[in-house]
Every structure is written in C-alpha cells, then in structure tokens.
Amino acid sequence: MKERIALIGPGRLGQAVGALLQQAGYPITAIVGRDQQRTRDAAQFIGASLMATTDLTRCNRAEVILCCVGDDQLAPLADALVDTLADSLAPTLIHFSGRHRADILRPADPRAAHWRVLSLHPLQTFASGEQGLNSLPGSFCAIEGHDDLFPLGAKLALELGCQPFRLRSEDKERYHAAACMASNFVTTLFHQATTLMAETLEDPAMATTVLAPIFQTAATNTLNLGPHKALTGPIVRGDIDTIRGHLNQLAEHNPERLPFYLELAEQTRQLALESERLAPEQATQLKELLGTFASKS
Ligand SMILES: NC(=O)c1ccc[n+]([C@@H]2O[C@H](COP(=O)([O-])OP(=O)(O)OC[C@H]3O[C@@H](n4cnc5c(N)ncnc54)[C@H](OP(=O)(O)O)[C@@H]3O)[C@@H](O)[C@H]2O)c1
Incomplete structure (x- = not known):
C-alpha cells in the first residue's frame, strides 16, 4: 500500500525525499512551501508540479505528512497544522531532523493527541535536491518514535534506498x-x-x-x-x-x-x-x- 503523502518544506532534503517517493509511486497530494515560485520549481523537480501550493490546508487529504522544514520551524509548523488536521482520523507526521525527537511534532493541544509522530534521519548530507537524490540510496536511516510506526518508517526508508535502523528517543541527541x-x-x-x-x-x-x-x-x-x-x-x-x-x-x-x-x-x-x-x-x-x-x- 502506498500512502497519500503531503510534503511541507521542499528544500534540499524535501526535494530529494519527495522525488524518490514520487518515483516509487507514492501519490503526492500537496507540496507546501512559503514562496509560490520556489515551491513551484521544487515541485517540478519532484515531478509533481501541479501539487505546488503555499496553502497549508491542502495537507488535509494526506495520510502521511512529511515535515521537511528546518529544525526550528518544526514546533511552530505542528501548531499551525492543528486546525488543518482537525477532521483527520489518524494523521501520521514525520520529520527528518537528526536533533529532535519525533514528539516535537505533537502540540499540547488536545486535538493533536491522536496524531502519530515519527522521525526519520538519513545519515547523509544534502547540499541540493539533486545531490541528495543521488546520495540517499545506500545511506543509513535512523528511525525514532512509537514502536507501532517502525514498520512504516522502515518501509519509507527502504523506498529511499536507505538501510533503516531503530533509535531510542532518549539517545537521539547523543546520536x-x-x-x-x-x-x-x-x-x-x-x-x-x-x-x-x-x-x-x-x-x-x-x-x-x-x-x-x-x-x-x-x-x-x-x-x-x-x-x-x-x-x-x-x-x-x-x-x-x-x-x-x-x-x-x-x-x-x-x-x-x-x-x-x-x-x-x-x-x-x-x-x-x-x-x-x-x-x-x-x-x-x-x-x-x-x-x-x-x-x-
Ligand atoms: N540538508 C541536510 O544535509 C540534512 C541532512 C539530514 C537531515 N536534514 C533535516 O532536514 C530538514 C530540512 O533541512 P534542509 O537542509 O532541507 O533545509 P532547507 O533546504 O532550508 O529547506 C527547508 C524548506 O522548508 C521551507 N519552509 C520553512 N518554513 C516553512 C513553513 N512554515 N511552511 C512551508 N515551508 C517552509 C523552506 O522554504 P523557503 O524556501 O521559503 O525558505 C525550505 O523550502 C531539517 O530538519 C534538517 O535537520 C537535513
């Protein structure tokens, strides 16, 4: 089963991850950026140019939301998603930060209590989407978050060509x-x-x-x-x-x-x-x- 995906933050990592998942056949329902032209260019690189938008509410049809913004933007982004995802049954939110634990994506708001959150951290460096696209396959990818979500994280990591491994939340910063x-x-x-x-x-x-x-x-x-x-x-x-x-x-x-x-x-x-x-x-x-x-x- 290929989950419907929305991607927020089509920068260096987001473009590489988006392009690889698009090539793997995942339906991309929205690519959300801050600037219309930059988002359009990134969506074209990913191969889903019609999905470019600056409207966060377009994420509400996705089953999995990839949060590819910078580390400091993750918590504010999660807060901003509370209204958008109010009617979603069990949205899964994934971020790619090496530093933060998955639960940075779970706001204190009770409407977010049922969100499923996960972090995937590819041990690779992305100077551009193009370079990331070529470097990701063959890398290792740390998966941290609730045990129930490990199979989904491992499946997505494998689709990116990465070797998944599990990481305990309390070890994330030292890792x-x-x-x-x-x-x-x-x-x-x-x-x-x-x-x-x-x-x-x-x-x-x-x-x-x-x-x-x-x-x-x-x-x-x-x-x-x-x-x-x-x-x-x-x-x-x-x-x-x-x-x-x-x-x-x-x-x-x-x-x-x-x-x-x-x-x-x-x-x-x-x-x-x-x-x-x-x-x-x-x-x-x-x-x-x-x-x-x-x-x-
Ligand atoms: N680059 C790496 O080597 C690397 C490696 C492993 C993990 N990571 C992780 O990947 C994540 C992204 O890093 P990156 O290097 O790809 O960063 P980046 O190139 O700066 O990309 C961030 C993207 O997020 C967009 N953005 C920021 N705030 C937003 C918002 N509120 N709504 C929508 N879009 C927003 C930015 O748009 P603008 O164009 O408007 O700024 C940009 O497209 C980070 O968590 C980082 O730790 C990165």
Whole structure:
C-alpha cells in the first residue's frame, strides 16, 4: 500500500525525499512551501508540479505528512497544522531532523493527541535536491518514535534506498552529536590542516590539493582497518622528539593553534595506547610533554 503523502518544506532534503517517493509511486497530494515560485520549481523537480501550493490546508487529504522544514520551524509548523488536521482520523507526521525527537511534532493541544509522530534521519548530507537524490540510496536511516510506526518508517526508508535502523528517543541527541563529529568535525579538522599547510607552501593555494590524497587514504584506512590499525605517525611510533618539534614550532609561530593540536594529540595518544602499539612508558612521557605545553598555552 502506498500512502497519500503531503510534503511541507521542499528544500534540499524535501526535494530529494519527495522525488524518490514520487518515483516509487507514492501519490503526492500537496507540496507546501512559503514562496509560490520556489515551491513551484521544487515541485517540478519532484515531478509533481501541479501539487505546488503555499496553502497549508491542502495537507488535509494526506495520510502521511512529511515535515521537511528546518529544525526550528518544526514546533511552530505542528501548531499551525492543528486546525488543518482537525477532521483527520489518524494523521501520521514525520520529520527528518537528526536533533529532535519525533514528539516535537505533537502540540499540547488536545486535538493533536491522536496524531502519530515519527522521525526519520538519513545519515547523509544534502547540499541540493539533486545531490541528495543521488546520495540517499545506500545511506543509513535512523528511525525514532512509537514502536507501532517502525514498520512504516522502515518501509519509507527502504523506498529511499536507505538501510533503516531503530533509535531510542532518549539517545537521539547523543546520536546526533556522533553524526556531527563524523561529518562536520572532519570538515573542521581538514580546514585547520589546510590553513596551517598553506602557511608553509610557496603556493598557498595548493594546500588542499597536496593534502587531499593523504586525507582520503587516512579516511579509507580508518573505515577499512578500524582506527586502532589505521593509526600511523609519530604518536603511535613513540617519536617523542618529533612531537616536541611540532609543539615548539606551533608555540612560536601559531600559538592560537596549540590547544587544538594538544587536545587531538592527547586523544591520539590514548588511541595509540589502547591499540597496544605505543609502549606504556612512552605514553607516559608523551603525556608529560603535552602537559608541559598545555600549562603554557
Ligand atoms: N540538508 C541536510 O544535509 C540534512 C541532512 C539530514 C537531515 N536534514 C533535516 O532536514 C530538514 C530540512 O533541512 P534542509 O537542509 O532541507 O533545509 P532547507 O533546504 O532550508 O529547506 C527547508 C524548506 O522548508 C521551507 N519552509 C520553512 N518554513 C516553512 C513553513 N512554515 N511552511 C512551508 N515551508 C517552509 C523552506 O522554504 P523557503 O524556501 O521559503 O525558505 C525550505 O523550502 C531539517 O530538519 C534538517 O535537520 C537535513
């Protein structure tokens, strides 16, 4: 059975999800945006141009309402839907935020007490509808909300080409913190490395280019071998003088980068120790060295 779907918020994620479900044969009864022209363009991308509207009440014929607005707009949107869905028997509302629990879609109003709410979070990044459309298949998708709705969430995730898995509501924020570490923080780490590298090159514009292969290999090795085996470099080798050299140079030329380096060096030291590839006495010496610089920074 393919439920009738309304989609609110046809942005980056909404366009990708809408297009994939439309291709899978789900009837789309409304695509609701804030701006008529942007909504029309998005609906055309999804393949349901006649369903474009800025009128929220057009959602009332849908069995499943996909709320694809930004995180901060979810609660106000749910409030705004109370009147629209007053006559609906058991509407199912789904959002896609990694941060919020499903129940952000259930307003305190007693008329919303029977709403069925669910969150689906694809572990993927969407810079545009087009890119999302291509990247979603093969991704994983966390499903959180009432157990009775898990089969529906799993079915929709599979239609998007994603592998569904269940997430407990109380773990949602920590789950999202982990997802941010694996995507956003990796980007920040690379930015730190390229900025420092640029200062050392005759042609600073080459920083990203020269670091790209080593960055890609480190990521691939980490995924293929696991962190304990993939780790290389002076810390796991116990080359303490090399680390001392880094710290002296950073303290002299880039003191603002020292706390970042020291924190990651300490985390790397612990990983190296755990992997049993760094001898405990060298780990202790390294800890003392890092401590000396930490007290100065
Ligand atoms: N992008 C990602 O990488 C990603 C990944 C996983 C999950 N998500 C989740 O997906 C959701 C959407 O994110 P996004 O990146 O797709 O955001 P986005 O590109 O900013 O899209 C949000 C859309 O919602 C529309 N909108 C906002 N308020 C509205 C309202 N009251 N009524 C109707 N339409 C409204 C916006 O219209 P305007 O054009 O008028 O602004 C826009 O089309 C978020 O919960 C986010 O956490 C995103």
